[in-house]
Amino acid sequence: MKTEYSWGDISTLILYVLSFFLLWEWLRPVEQITETANVHFFIIFAGLSLLLYYFEINWIISGAIKTLFILIVLQYLYFDVPFIGEGEWFGEFTSLIGESVVLTVQQNWGGVSDLFRSLLFFVLLWLTAYLMHYWLAVRKQMFLFYLFTVIYITILDTFSPYDGSMAIVRVILFGFLLLGLLGLQRMADNERIALSMGQVQRWLIPLALLIAFSSAAAYAAPKSEPIWPDPVPFITSFNEGAGQGPGGVNRLGYGVDDSELGGSFIGDDTEVFEATVQGDQYWRIETKDTYTGKGWEQSREADSLTPFILNEPTPLTLSEINEESETQTVSIDVSLGYNHVVYPYAPDQLIQGDAEEFRYNPVSDKITSYRNDELVELDEYEWEFREPRYSLQALRNTTGLGDSGTDMSQYLQLPENLPERIRDLTLEITEPEDNWYDKAKAVEDYFSRNDFVYEQEDVPVPEDDEDYVDQFLFETQRGYCDNYSTSMVVMLRSIDIPARWVKGYTGGEIIDNLGDGRSVYEVTNNNAHSWVEVFFPEIGWVPFEPTVSFSNNVSLSYDLDIESGETETPETPEPAETPDPAAPTPLEEETGLTGQVGDDGSNGTGGWTAFKTFVSENRFTLILITLVVAGAGYLLYRTRNRWMPYVLIRYYRSRKGSDVYPKAYSSLLRQLGRYGLRRKETQTLRSYAKEVDNFFGTHEMSRLTDQYERILYRSEAADDKWSNMRELWEDLIKKTTG
Incomplete structure (x- = not known):
């Protein structure tokens, strides 16, 4: 540990401080472009690590200090008990870590706990801080890290909501000072001289003045127009063109005609609306109940529409709602006008919207807006809603309609000429299960556990004598969400489980964090989507998501009060990742359907397609692991x-x-x-x-x-x-x- 200090030591301290500011620039955007909160703890940890390295604290002591800091922060964030005293939090902590390690080995990235993710982030910062210490104290070279920092800021500024205008100025100032001082240190080491106060001042003052003057001049000087256009629209348009095929190509977006499914598509990142809400949602529009063998239609027209006004309970109940559920609000700012309104699950009432009246269609669940008895397109509106909670016991106790007296015939409808092998396959999949919920989960999971591929191009349209679902299940095994959702509805109906087909949008992409738990989501035509709802007599309609690379993002809280007294861990769907705009979701303008997946646009469990899907589903985790492995490899090399x-x-x-x-x-x-x-x-x-x-x-x-x-x-x-x-x-x- 250092006991005597010279001007050389002070210049080294300045180097560590400047390095910390560079590392801070990597952490600043995290809270804005991701859902990560409490970033200040990671910033403090980075500063603490560099400080310990500067004072050359024994590695055992410094390691113990950093480990204690990590434990205190994780306990504070994830356990509502004192660090020392009552509460056996450490046992639960080790249990969660162990479970997450097992899930990681099993490649179940979605099941990994937030606590384990935070721990990995701390470990990554620990390794990064050590690398910076090595570059400063041993190599006395920091150009590579500085270069990567500049690239990192520019990429985020171009392709994300993060504004890097001031960040790039700070990086230039800190980076040039850092590189200049490191140059002085290298010269002093080569000449084997101790730096005096005068030497440091003669080097540092002109360097600081030169950097300050050049930065101020660059900031104040007139700026020419960009030489190259914004690359984002170019990349998007390139992807759109790549999706075209000879067999007729559709463009993404909501449509009303779903009678003919199939065919390729191209993406469309036109913004539909922005939603300000806490946590992403599935945005519902309507349902359809009649499968024709080629697509979807409504079995009948509604006899009448049910009217309601602002601040009046919505005449739509999808499922039983726990009265203790917390009320939330969502503001919808419309960009692409429609006369229908989108809504989250379990909407209570519309509390804002420039319409005299709203009308609910009990057949399709569609809500439209009216003014002076004419359909009107709203610019903005606001919902009050509560997220539904489903009892796992009630779900698994459902084996039939019983004596509920509910007529579900339209949700059991199938074409007379439906191939028998669809039912045979469904019976084979669901044979081990004895209740509706587990049967539905078995069908939902079937696609991701077999060689089904998410495909955007060359998606066939069934011939006149072919059934759309039969073709997908037994011949092509490739397609987008229309294929998956339609197939699951038909399969469940074939074994007498009532189900229906739902249309709407996925959650969208976060473009702003408001700091109060709410975020602003941009929903585009690429987010148009279709999924499945299954009816349970004691609960109502419950959503399921069969499309590979998707998981149902409705907040599902299960009642685990099982009669045996044992606690089971249900397969709780995790929130769907924010869709990648470069991977358009297939909803056709004419059919109104869609699907979505990662950048590669494919999925499967075998061979190359399985690998591509795995990468697209776990992009962030793989990047994190790659950075850790690369950092460890680079550390070993250096x-x-x-x-x-x-x-x-x-x-x-x-x-x-x-x-x-x-x-x-x-x-x-x-x-x-x-x-x-x-x-x-x-x-x-x-x-x-x-x-x-x-x-x-x-x-x-x-x-x-x-x-x-x-x-x-x-x-x-x-x-x-x-x-x-x-x-x-x-x-x-x-x-x-x-």
Whole structure:
């Protein structure tokens, strides 16, 4: 630990402070472009780590301090009990970590706990801080990290809501100061001089003035127009063109005609609306109940529409709502006008909207807006809603309609000519289950556990004598959400479970975090989607999501009060990831359907398609793991001069033969070069050996070189020389680990 300080130490402290500011720029955007909260804890941890490295605290003590900090923060964030005192939080903590490790090994990234994700983030920062310390204290080079920081800021500024205008100015200021001071440090080390106050001032003051003047001049100078256009629209348009095919291509977006399904599509990132809400939602529009073998229609027209006004209960009940559910609000700012309104699950009432009246269609569940008895397109409106809660016990106790008296015939409808093998397949899938919920889950999971591929191009349209679902299940096994959702509804109906087909939008992409738990989501035509609802007599309509690479993002809270008294962990759907605008979701303008997946647009459990789907589903986790592995690999590479000698020692101890000594000597030369004692091209071995001995204050290199030259030029036997000189060789090569 440092006890005396010089101006060299103070300049080193300045270097660590500037490095911390650069690292801070990596953390600033996290809270805005992701749902990560409490970023200040990670910032404090990064600063603490660099501070401990600067004071050269013993690695055991510093490791204990950082570990304690991580435990305190994680306990504060995820456990509502004191750190010391009552409450056995540590047992639950280790249990959660263990479960998440198992889930990680099983590649179930969605089930990994937030606590484990936070722990991984801390570990990543720990490794990054060590790398920065190594670059500062040992290599005295920081250009690569500085370059990556500039690239990181510019990419986020271009492709995300983050505004990097001031960030790039800060990075330039901190980076140039850092690189300038590191240049001074390297020169001082090469000349082996101690930096005085005057030397630091003569270097630092002109450097700071030059950077400040050039930055101010650049900021105040007039700016020319961009030479290149914004790349985002170009990339989007390129993707749209790539989706075109010879068989007729549709464009994404909501439509009303769903009678003919199939065909390829192209993306459309036209904004439909922005939603300000806490947590992303599935945005519902309507349902359809009649499957024709080619698409969907309504079995009948509504006899009448049910009117309601603002601040009046909505005449729509999808499922039983727990009265204790917390009321939330969502504001919809419309960009692409429709005369219908989108709504979250369990809407209570419309509390704002420039319409005299709203009308609910009890057949399709569609809500439209009216003014002066005419349909009107709203610019904005606001919903009050509560998220539904489903009892797992009630779901699993459902084995039929019982004596509920509810007429579900229209939700059991199937074409007369439906191929029998659809029902046979469904019976095979659901045979082990004894209740509706587990049967529905078995069908929902069937697609992701078999060789079904998410496909946007070359999606076939069934022939006149072909059934749309039969073609998808047994022939193509590729398609988008229309294929998956329609197939699940038909399969459930084939075993007498009432189900219906639902249309709407997925949650969209976060474009702003308001800081109060709410976020602004941009929903585009690429987010148009279709999914499934299953009827349970004691509960109502429950959503399911069969499309591969999707998970139902309705907040589902299960009642686990099982009669046996045991607690089971249900398969709770996780929120769907924010859709990638580069991976359009297939909803056709004419059919009104859609699907969505990651960048590669495919899914499957076998071969290359399975790999591509796995990457698209777990992009963030894989990036995190890649960064950790790359950081660890880079750390091993940069510190190879410390551990490589011990590897070489173990290797050559077990070697015998006449070629061992020359090879060991060559390995020693390479290790000395890695250490910093490089041999010049015109330098003789004897001259180089003297230089090495002068540096270490020994005569070992000269003695080793003398024996090497005897073998090389006099052809003397090498076996005896290696046995005699091995300890000398080991002593010298160990000195390069310091």
